[in-house]
Amino acid sequence: MPLExxxxxxxxxxxxxxxAEVRTRIARYTPEWTPVWTDVNDNDPGITLAQVFxxxxxxxxxxxxxxxxxxxxxxxxxxGIELHAAEPAQAEVTFxxxxxxxxxxxxxxxxxxxxxxxxDGGPPITFETDRALIAVRAQLAALLVYDGYAYTSVTANNxxxxxxxxxxGPMANSGSALLLGFDDPAPFPALELNLGVSTLPDSSAPAAxxxxxxxxxxxxxxxxxxxxxxxxxxxxxSLLKDETRAFTRSGHIFVKTPNKSLQPVVIAxxxxxxxxxRARIERSQYERPPKLLTIRTNTIAVQQAETVRDEVLGGSNxxxxxxxxxxxxxxxxxxxxxxxxxGSGPEIWTRVDDFFGSGPADLHxxxxxxxGEIRFGDGVxxxxxxxxxxxxxxxxxxxxxxxxxxxxxxxxxxxxxTLTTSVDGIDSNAVGNLLPADSGRDEETLDxxxxxxxxxxxxxxxxxxxxxxxxxxxxxxxxxxxxxxxLYHPDFPGVKVPGVVTVIVVPEGDGPAPTPSEGxxxxxxxxxxxxxxxxxxxxxxxxxxQRVQIRAEIVAGDNADLxxxxxxxxxxxxxxxxxxxxxxxxLGWPFGGTIYYSRVTQRCFTIPGVAxxxxxxxxxxxxxxxxxxxxTINQAGLLYATEHQIDxxxxxxx
Numbered sequence: 313m314p315l316e317x318x319x320x321x322x323x324x325x326x327x328x329x330x331x332a333e334v335r336t337r338i339a340r341y342t343p344e345w346t347p348v349w350t351d352v353n354d355n356d357p358g359i360t361l362a363q364v365f366x367x368x369x370x371x372x373x374x375x376x377x378x379x380x381x382x383x384x385x386x387x388x389x390x391x392g393i394e395l396h397a398a399e400p401a402q403a404e405v406t407f408x409x410x411x412x413x414x415x416x417x418x419x420x421x422x423x424x425x426x427x428x429x430x431x432d433g434g435p436p437i438t439f440e441t442d443r444a445l446i447a448v449r450a451q452l453a454a455l456l457v458y459d460g461y462a463y464t465s466v467t468a469n470n471x472x473x474x475x476x477x478x479x480x481g482p483m484a485n486s487g488s489a490l491l492l493g494f495d496d497p498a499p500f501p502a503l504e505l506n507l508g509v510s511t512l513p514d515s516s517a518p519a520a521x522x523x524x525x526x527x528x529x530x531x532x533x534x535x536x537x538x539x540x541x542x543x544x545x546x547x548x549x550s551l552l553k554d555e556t557r558a559f560t561r562s563g564h565i566f567v568k569t570p571n572k573s574l575q576p577v578v579i580a581x582x583x584x585x586x587x588x589x590r591a592r593i594e595r596s597q598y599e600r601p602p603k604l605l606t607i608r609t610n611t612i613a614v615q616q617a618e619t620v621r622d623e624v625l626g627g628s629n630x631x632x633x634x635x636x637x638x639x640x641x642x643x644x645x646x647x648x649x650x651x652x653x654x655g656s657g658p659e660i661w662t663r664v665d666d667f668f669g670s671g672p673a674d675l676h677x678x679x680x681x682x683x684g685e686i687r688f689g690d691g692v693x694x695x696x697x698x699x700x701x702x703x704x705x706x707x708x709x710x711x712x713x714x715x716x717x718x719x720x721x722x723x724x725x726x727x728x729x730t731l732t733t734s735v736d737g738i739d740s741n742a743v744g745n746l747l748p749a750d751s752g753r754d755e756e757t758l759d760x761x762x763x764x765x766x767x768x769x770x771x772x773x774x775x776x777x778x779x780x781x782x783x784x785x786x787x788x789x790x791x792x793x794x795x796x797x798x799l800y801h802p803d804f805p806g807v808k809v810p811g812v813v814t815v816i817v818v819p820e821g822d823g824p825a826p827t828p829s830e831g832x833x834x835x836x837x838x839x840x841x842x843x844x845x846x847x848x849x850x851x852x853x854x855x856x857x858q859r860v861q862i863r864a865e866i867v868a869g870d871n872a873d874l875x876x877x878x879x880x881x882x883x884x885x886x887x888x889x890x891x892x893x894x895x896x897x898x899l900g901w902p903f904g905g906t907i908y909y910s911r912v913t914q915r916c917f918t919i920p921g922v923a924x925x926x927x928x929x930x931x932x933x934x935x936x937x938x939x940x941x942x943x944t945i946n947q948a949g950l951l952y953a954t955e956h957q958i959d960x961x962x963x964x965x966x
Contacts, residue, residue: 325373330366335359384762392666393765397642397681399790400616401721401752402831403439404508405728407610407735408742409449416501418737420445420612423619426743428727430720437721439614439728439749440714446503447610447738450496454582455607457481458489458590465581473606473746476512479559480593484534484601488593490559491579492607493586500587502571508564508611509556510747511830512603523841523850532558535595538567541588543575549589559591559602562830564611606746614728614745616721616752617644617714625686627705628652628697636708638684640715642755648679648713650686654698658709667693682755684715719820721752750829753790753820775843781815785852788839789832792820792892795903795948802851814851815840816903816948818891825857825952826891856949858933860889860907863957864916865926870962872921878960880919888915889953901951907932907943923963 325333335352342349352359407420422444427436457464459481466477480488492507494500536558538549549570555563567589574587618640625636638648651658652675661675667689670676676694678687689695700707729744756764767783775781778796785794795816799808817836819828828836837852844850862885868877888894894901896911907930916925930937937943945951 325370327366327370330369331359331363334362334366388761388765391765391769393761393768394680395682395758395761396756396787397645398717398755399751399753400644400717401439401723401749402613402615402829403723403728403745403749404510404608404611404747405439405441405614405743405745406508406608407445407447407612408451408739409447409610409737410739411449411451413449413737415737416449416496416498417503418447418449418735420447420735420738421733424731424733424735425618426614426728427730427732428723428749431723432720434720436730437616437723438618438716438732439721440617440619442613442615445506445610445612448494448496448501448503448505449498449737450494450500450587452492452607452609453495453584453586454491454493456491456493456579456582458491459483460485460487463491463579463581467582470604470606473510476603476605478601478603479591479607480596480601482601484593484596484598486593486596488596489590491588491590493579493582493584493588494574495584495586499572500569500574502569504552505567505569505589506564506609506611507567508608509559510562510605510608511556511560512605523837523844523852533560533596533598534558534593536591537594539590539592540569540574541577541590542573543577546590546592547573558598559604560598608746611746615644615714615716616718616749617647617716619712619714620710621712623710623713624706625708625710627703627707628654628699630696630699632690632696634688634697636686638686638710638713638715640713641682641684642715642717643679643681643684644714644716645681649711650677651709651711652697653700653703653707653709655700655702658711664694670694717752719752719754721749722821723749750819750821751790751832773843775813775840775848776845778813781813781840781844781850784840784843785815785817785836789828789835790819791817791828791832791836792826793818793900797948800948801849802853809849811847812849812851813844814853816853816855818855818900818950820892824886824890824954825855825950827854827857855891856946857891857952858945858949860951860953861931861956862912862928862953863931864928864959866916866922866958866960867924867926867963868921868960869923872923874960874962877919877921878958881916881922881958881960882956884915884919885912885956885958886953888912889951891950891952894951903948903950904945905951907945907951909940909942 338349338352349358405426409418420441422441424441426439428439430437455466455470457466457479469475469477479490538551539546540549550568552566552568554565556565576585576587578585579588620640623639628634648663650661652661659675661677663679664670664676666678667676670689670693672691672695674695676689688697697708725746725748726744731738731740731743764783767779775784778798781796782794785791797814799810799812800814801809801812802814817828819826819832833852840850866881868874889901892900909930912930913925913928916922929939930943932943
């Protein structure tokens with residue numbers, strides 16, 4: 313976005329306020345004239361002089377207000393610093409099929425729209441599916457885990473999606489299997505079965521994402537074979553794609569089911585006759601057994617966006633540096649398909665970041681995602697669209713683009729549930745997102761761009777120093793804070809490994825302990841990988857949180873409200889230990905920052921009405937720390953707090 317802002321004012325006084333201030337200071341600064349200078353109206357010569365100087369002072373203040381900020385903005389524009397556009401939130405939404413629907417499956421089209429209620433009570437937030445989904449009528453009625461010796465039902469754990477379960481048991485040896493039972497009155501059809509897998513957040517593996525070359529392949533820690541029961545034996549299923557790398561990370565698994573070959577059977581402890589498919593380990597080399605939060609059918613990724621098609625932007629006049637504007641913004645990255653008809657049929661033009669590398673014949677344009685502004689070249693750097701006499705007012709068309717984004721899209725679980733695109737056969741009352749949406753980010757503010765500018769000039773978008781990695785990580789996705797640890801390898805803590813850099817990222821969020829999703833970690837990894845040195849071994853990891861709780865007894869003043877004092881102290885401490893807005897500067901608790909007992913006590917005294925602090929105890933991860941003791945946390949760790957025990961009372965003297 314262009315760097316535009318309401319300029320800050322160094323001095324906000326105007327002519328009237330200056331005159332009023334002078335009149336009030338006459339008695340203070342000219343006491344010898346007070347007995348005789350009683351006329352402070354406009355007809356007095358002294359007031360006339362004050363009015364002249366007030367007018368001059370107002371002009372000087374006006375120019376002072378303009379110069380520093382305007383110069384800074386123009387300098388940022390000169391070096392190419394622009395505000396980062398808003399980014400859309402993402403979530404996984406389930407589309408159950410009506411049990412009485414006539415067909416065995418329903419196709420949910422790509423760009424199917426849903427809405428969620430805005431947290432601030434504003435207009436509904438629109439989400440769209442990223443791809444088409446084949447939703448099956450057969451319900452996933454049972455999940456069984458076979459650990460090599462016995463079958464165990466994990467159906468309840470899968471439906472609750474709270475405690476999670478181990479899909480291959482605690483050992484995950486070769487021969488262990490996860491069985492999925494489907495219930496439907498009709499034979500199971502031949503289709504592409506989409507299984508959405510979510511790993512347990514606190515045990516998701518890998519804990520660190522290694523950023524390799526863009527074409528570096530990834531290999532699973534086990535060989536998993538998918539099979540189905542045909543009535544007499546287990547037969548092999550075609551595995552189309554496994555994004556989970558054998559259940560070690562969240563993603564989707566796509567298998568091809570045969571036509572009417574799945575035969576129902578009873579497998580104890582399940583008492584119903586179901587159609588079964590299973591994932592069986594042929595070769596196990598898991599570093600640790602996988603643990604899943606849930607497996608869902610009929611689930612697809614959605615994005616906070618709306619699609620616009622065939623929007624006419626106008627007609628070219630053949631001049632240089634033409635500018636057109638889309639009707640909707642912010643525009644999602646790499647979604648605009650722009651076509652221009654110069655008389656010989658529509659041609660697709662390509663978006664570029666700038667025209668420095670564009671020749672006079674290159675069909676290039678620049679897009680400002682925040683404003684939706686489209687700019688064309690001058691005939692030297694970038695081609696000029698030719699006017700079309702057959703269509704003078706409409707030869708430039710945005711054939712398709714998507715817009716949306718912002719922090720408001722990070723809605724809670726179960727809120728993306730209103731289906732606005734009609735899809736026959738989908739149970740609209742049961743549609744919803746099991747997990748909260750994440751990755752939504754507001755547009756960058758001018759103050760944030762000003763802080764980023766010096767680092768951007770120094771790094772030149774190349775990650776060399778630790779500060780470079782931290783800056784670029786915040787640009788990659790919805791990351792609010794980042795900490796780079798040189799010589800730190802996640803698999804060898806405490807050992808300095810040459811050439812290794814580990815980046816800890818904290819996303820933007822309202823919760824007490826914001827944690828990046830696996831998709832966010834991969835996005836940061838891909839972004840940094842293109843900018844690191846070739847010899848740098850790079851890892852991107854989630855933050856390590858430690859829970860802190862304060863237990864204190866407070867004595868309030870006689871005129872204080874006990875409930876109000878308690879509430880203000882608790883909120884102040886919650887903010888103080890917050891990873892994004894905590895610390896002494898309000899910019900987030902410092903990575904690895906020590907908890908100083910005196911500063912916590914002082915924090916309580918900042919609340920009006922506090923007379924004294926009788927006792928104060930710091931509890932870290934459930935362990936009480938001796939009084940008057942500073943607390944050291946893990947290296948590059950962060951703190952979070954959910955509640956504090958504050959007891960406020962009046963002083964009663966006998």
